[in-house]
Amino acid sequence: xxxxxxxxxxxxxxxxxxxxxxxxxxxxxxxxxxxxxxxxxxxxxxxxxxxxxxxxxxxxxxxxxxxxxxxxxxxxxxxxxxxxxxxxxxxxxxxxxxxxxxxxxxxxxxxxxxxxxxxxxxxxxxxxxxxxxxxxxxxxxxxxxxxxxxxxxxxxxxxxxxxxxxxxxxxxxxxxxxxxxxxxxxxxxxxxxxxxxxxxxxxxxxxxxxxxxxxxxxxxxxxxxxxxxxxxxxxxxxxxxxxxxxxxxxxxxxxxxxxxxxxxxxxxxxxxxxxxxxxxxxxxxxxxxxxxxxxxxxxxxxxxxxxxxxxxxxxxxxxxxxxxxxxxxxxxxxxxxxxxxxxxxxxxxxxxxxxxxxxxxxxxxxxxxxxxxxxxxxxxxxxxxxxxxxxxxxxxxxxxxxxxxxxxxxxxxxxxxxxxxxxxxxxxxx
Amino acid sequence: xxxxxxxxxxxxxxxxxxxxxxxxxxxxxxxxxxxxxxxxxxxxxxxxxxxxxxxxxxxxxxxxxxxxxxxxxxxxxxxxxxxxxxxxxxxxxxxxxxxxxxxxxxxxxxxxxxxxxxxxxxxxxxxxxxxxxxxxxxxxxxxxxxxxxxxxxxxxxxxxxxxxxxxxxxxxxxxxxxxxxxxxxxxxxxxxxxxxxxxxxxxxxxxxxxxxxxxxxxxxxxxxxxx
Numbered sequence: 001x002x003x004x005x006x007x008x009x010x011x012x013x014x015x016x017x018x019x020x021x022x023x024x025x026x027x028x029x030x031x032x033x034x035x036x037x038x039x040x041x042x043x044x045x046x047x048x049x050x051x052x053x054x055x056x057x058x059x060x061x062x063x064x065x066x067x068x069x070x071x072x073x074x075x076x077x078x079x080x081x082x083x084x085x086x087x088x089x090x091x092x093x094x095x096x097x098x099x100x101x102x103x104x105x106x107x108x109x110x111x112x113x114x115x116x117x118x119x120x121x122x123x124x125x126x127x128x129x130x131x132x133x134x135x136x137x138x139x140x141x142x143x144x145x146x147x148x149x150x151x152x153x154x155x156x157x158x159x160x161x162x163x164x165x166x167x168x169x170x171x172x173x174x175x176x177x178x179x180x181x182x183x184x185x186x187x188x189x190x191x192x193x194x195x196x197x198x199x200x201x202x203x204x205x206x207x208x209x210x211x212x213x214x215x216x217x218x219x220x221x222x223x224x225x226x227x228x229x230x231x232x233x234x235x236x237x238x239x240x241x242x243x244x245x246x247x248x249x250x251x252x253x254x255x256x257x258x259x260x261x262x263x264x265x266x267x268x269x270x271x272x273x274x275x276x277x278x279x280x281x282x283x284x285x286x287x288x289x290x291x292x293x294x295x296x297x298x299x300x301x302x303x304x305x306x307x308x309x310x311x312x313x314x315x316x317x318x319x320x321x322x323x324x325x326x327x328x329x330x331x332x333x334x335x336x337x338x339x340x341x342x343x344x345x346x347x348x349x350x351x352x353x354x355x356x357x358x359x360x361x362x363x364x365x366x367x368x369x370x371x372x373x374x375x376x377x378x379x380x381x382x383x384x385x386x387x388x389x390x391x392x393x394x395x396x397x398x399x400x401x402x403x404x405x406x407x408x409x410x411x412x413x414x415x416x417x418x419x420x421x422x423x424x425x426x427x428x429x430x
Numbered sequence: 431x432x433x434x435x436x437x438x439x440x441x442x443x444x445x446x447x448x449x450x451x452x453x454x455x456x457x458x459x460x461x462x463x464x465x466x467x468x469x470x471x472x473x474x475x476x477x478x479x480x481x482x483x484x485x486x487x488x489x490x491x492x493x494x495x496x497x498x499x500x501x502x503x504x505x506x507x508x509x510x511x512x513x514x515x516x517x518x519x520x521x522x523x524x525x526x527x528x529x530x531x532x533x534x535x536x537x538x539x540x541x542x543x544x545x546x547x548x549x550x551x552x553x554x555x556x557x558x559x560x561x562x563x564x565x566x567x568x569x570x571x572x573x574x575x576x577x578x579x580x581x582x583x584x585x586x587x588x589x590x591x592x593x594x595x596x597x598x599x600x601x602x603x604x605x606x607x608x609x610x611x612x613x614x615x616x617x618x619x620x621x622x623x624x625x626x627x628x629x630x631x632x633x634x635x636x637x638x639x640x641x642x643x644x645x646x647x648x649x650x651x652x653x654x655x656x657x
Contacts, residue, residue, distance in 0.1 A: 167454070186539050186550045189648035210469025215572035217470050219565025223558050241562065245470035267454065301454040333648060338550060346548075356550055358559075362649040363537065363552045365566050371651055372574035 007424045009417060010395045011388045014381040016423075017195040023329040030310060030426045031056030033152040035161045037312055037323050038062045038072055040339070041145045042182040048091045048107060054325045054333075055151060060137065061085055062147060063092070065107050072137040072149040073109040084134065096134065109134035144169045145180060164404075165263035168306035171316035174298040175282075176341035177289040181319060188336040188362055194374035195381075196310065196326045199334065200419060202370060203305050203313045204266045206251040206410030207393070209244045212373055216365045217245025236274060237354035241365060254304070254410030260403040262309025262422030264415055267302045278347035285344065309422055318352040320360055330378050336360045391416045478570030486521050506600050506625065507588045509633050514583035514604070517656060522564040525656065529557060530626055530634040535656055537640040546637070552645060553656065560656075567655055574654060577611040581655075585621070597636065598625040604640075606657050615650065617657055619643045 003022075006013040016022055036055045043051050044064040051062045052075060059075040061084075075083045077098040084096050084105070095112050096105040104112040111132040120126050137149035141158040146169050148158050159166065173179050192199060202208060210217070220241030227234040254268040273279060286295040306314045311324040319339040326332050338356040340349050359366045381389070394412035398405045407414040484490065492515045495508045509528070516525040529535070536546040537553040546554050555563065567575055584605045592599040599622070606617045622639040640657055 184550060188539075188550075188552075190652060191648050191650045193651075211473065212573065214470035214473055215569035216562070216566045219562045219569060222565060223562050227558065238562075247467065248469040251469070265454070303454060350548060353548070353550065357552075357554050361550070361552050362645075363653040365563060368574045368652050368654050369572070372576075 003424065003427050007420050009421075010392050011390050012420055014383075014387055014389055017197055017378065017381045017389075018329050020329055023195075023326070025427060027056040027326070029429060030423075031326070032058065033150065033155060034426075035139075035141070035148040035150045035156075035158050037308070038140075038147045038149050040181070040183040040337075041070060041142065041147060043089070043185070044070060046091065048093050049089075050085060050092055051089045052085060052087070055137070055149060058151065059083060060149065061096075062149075063096075063107050066094075070140065070142065070147050071108050072140045072147070074135040074137075076134065077103055078111075078132055078134060079103045105134050109136050144173045161261065162308065163261060163263060164257075164259050165261075165265075165306055165308045167265070167301070167303070168308060168312075168314035168316050171298070171301050171303055171306070172314070172319055172339060172341075174290075175286070175317070175319075175344065177285040177343040179289075180342045181339040182342055184338040184340055186338075188360065190334050190336065190362055190367070190371075191327075192332040192334055192371060192374055193330060194332060194371075194378040195329055196324045196332045197419070198374040198377050199313070199322075199324060199332065200262075200307060200310055201416050202374070203307055204256055204264050204415040206254055206256075206266060207248065208370075208373070210246060210248055210251060212369045213244035213366055215369070216241055217243070220365075221245055235354075236351060237358060240355050240358055244366065248411065252409050252411045256407045256410060256412065256415055258405040258407070258414055258418035260422065262307070262419040264307045264309070264418060266304040266410065266415075268304050268410075273299060278345055278351070281345050282348050309419055315355075318355045320352070320356055322360070391420070473571055479573065479576040480570055483568060483570075484520065486523060490519075491521055491524055492516070492519065502593065502598070503588070503590060505633065506590060506598060506623075509625070510585045510588060510600075510602055510621070510623070513635075514585050518581050518583055522568065522655075526557060526560045526564060528635050529560070529638075530628065530636050531557065533557060533635050534637050535560060535635075535640075536637065537642065537645070537657065539645055541641055546639075552642070552653065553640070563655065578609065579611075579654075580609045582607045596626060598633070599623075600625065604657070610651065617642055617644070617653075619645070619657075 006016055032055065038053045038055075038060070039051050039062050043049075044062060047064050047066045049064045053060050053062055053072075061073045061075045063071050063073060065071055075085055077084050077100065079098065079101060082098060082100045084098050085092065086099070092107070094107070096107070098104070102115045106112050111127050114120060114127055114132065117127065125132060137151055138153040139150040141148055143158060143162065143166060172181055220238055224234045224238035224242045227238065254266060256264060256266050258264040283295060283299065286298065290298065303316055306316060308314065313322045314320070319341065321337045321339070323335045323337070324332050325335065338353065338360070358364070391413040394407065394409045394414065395417070397409065398407050398412065398414045405414050405418050492512070494512065497505050497508055513525065513528055516528070533556070534546050535553055535555045536551060538549070538551050543549050543551070566572055585602050587603040588600060589602070590598060590600045602621045602623075604619060604621055608615045608617065619640060619642040622641075623635055624637040625633045626636045628634050642657070
């Protein structure tokens with residue numbers, strides 16, 4: 001497969017979204033090598049707590065250890081290959097036990113007991129063989145409580161992989177006076193009938209909101225205006241929806257920063273620093289913890305979305321995180337999480353909760369139209385009506401410095417061009 | 431790169447420098463302005479891919495059932511049946527009108543949740559938010575509403591639990607089939623209505639709690655309207 005003929009600097013061939021072989025290669029060369037987000041430490045607070053997670057095509061388990069650490073194991077019994085844990089989450093007690101023949105394992109995956117061990121005497125499957133344990137992910141690391149695993153022994157460290165996109169986690173945690181977040185233990189899962197790339201491109205595509213979300217933006221704007229007229233002001237959550245119908249020029253005025261490895265930031269926030277008592281109380285707590293200057297630095301970060309390419313979209317000012325688990329070329333599971341700022345006022349959590357409910361819930365008034373676009377996009381790319389996907393908008397207008405591409409146009413397709421640059425690099429590696 | 435253009439507009443491209451954090455410090459706030467309409471404001475409804483929307487005048491509404499005698503059980507059942515009919519008939523305003531002014535439509539994620547505010551919900555809507563949802567699905571350019579889309583609700587097992595304190599607590603079960611484009615989805619679960627009487631004596635919904643039995647399973651596409 002000659003991938004170099006499929007990706008050009010200003011356009012890509014439609015098959016990168018539709019072809020099964022390319023999808024399989026993506027799983028092998030990208031997902032099953034790079035650092036993949038497994039979950040937050042607060043999802044598994046106690047020893048034996050586990051959370052199932054898929055890395056590429058591999059069913060894995062994130063397990064809290066007795067020593068407080070977190071381990072990531074292949075969910076596979078070394079005996080006959082049966083998945084050891086059949087649930088999404090729970091607590092496994094002091095051992096993982098296979099339901100088929102009762103092989104059991106310590107929380108770190110090492111073998112604990114083999115039933116009828118005598119039967120293995122003289123074979124190569126005795127308990128001193130490391131193959132008798134559940135295999136571990138080659139590398140596990142975390143950053144500010146967010147746990148990642150890599151199935152490849154070699155490669156960049158987690159921090160090297162994240163690069164400047166680590167600001168997603170800093171920006172989230174720094175808004176807590178104790179510098180930590182904890183997970184809200186509910187995960188919305190929504191299946192997208194489209195290639196994972198549609199979502200990643202869409203997240204930093206500032207031309208689409210005004211078109212795609214016209215119906216919701218204008219309906220919300222109408223109600224917001226009426227409430228403002230009646231009551232003098234309207235709660236911030238109306239703005240979460242009405243802002244989607246801002247003009248092309250407004251969205252275009254937003255800047256994007258595009259990093260190596262495909263990560264990127266769409267700047268601009270949605271009026272999240274009002275001067276109401278809740279915000280002021282939150283700011284006072286941060287100033288107590290960090291001082292005036294640091295607090296100002298933290299709260300003036302202008303971020304709408306941070307992308308950790310190719311699978312994570314973090315809306316740090318609102319503590320929302322969406323993680324993609326690709327299933328097939330035309331099928332992508334999205335996992336949608338919300339986090340609480342530890343030590344911050346309850347009202348700040350509730351404010352961001354409105355965004356989680358209105359935009360990110362399975363009754364979302366925003367993604368309903370996105371999902372429709374991506375489904376039709378996937379079908380359109382099956383078509384022989386044309387072979388190329390265009391990324392020409394503001395091509396040649398970007399400024400590139402040390403591998404980072406800056407664009408003054410929120411609507412520039414610099415974002416997609418940068419993502420495919422990273423994609424090619426991954427896919428062409430040996 | 432080829433075709434380098436002059437940078438449009440007065441804003442200079444920011445210098446990269448050794449770190450990028452200072453770039454994030456520059457404020458850009460998305461908010462509505464008074465500029466000439468573009469984008470959402472400029473997409474004419476006559477480009478809508480949707481079929482013309484049906485009329486929702488009084489004549490189009492299903493006729494209320496006759497309730498003989500002062501039978502609260504039957505009165506409540508007819509309200510629930512009517513709500514189902516209004517949803518299936520896409521009579522969104524008439525659906526909203528079933529709620530008291532401070533009425534809430536709430537679909538929690540788990541059965542353990544007890545308050546409509548303060549934890550993640552699938553729906554958590556007061557009347558202004560319901561009006562936004564109605565406005566969205568009724569909009570000519572609600573793109574996701576363009577494909578064929580119908581629902582069919584059944585409501586049963588209606589049990590009044592309490593009539594104390596001027597409020598009626600009633601639980602029931604529902605099954606909703608949804609046709610979207612070429613496929614059918616099923617949603618099942620239970621309703622819990624808290625009903626009150628308005629000044630004219632009519633029953634109004636103060637709180638409708640909807641527990642989907644499959645609310646924690648992955649959603650294949652999303653829900654566009656109340657269940």
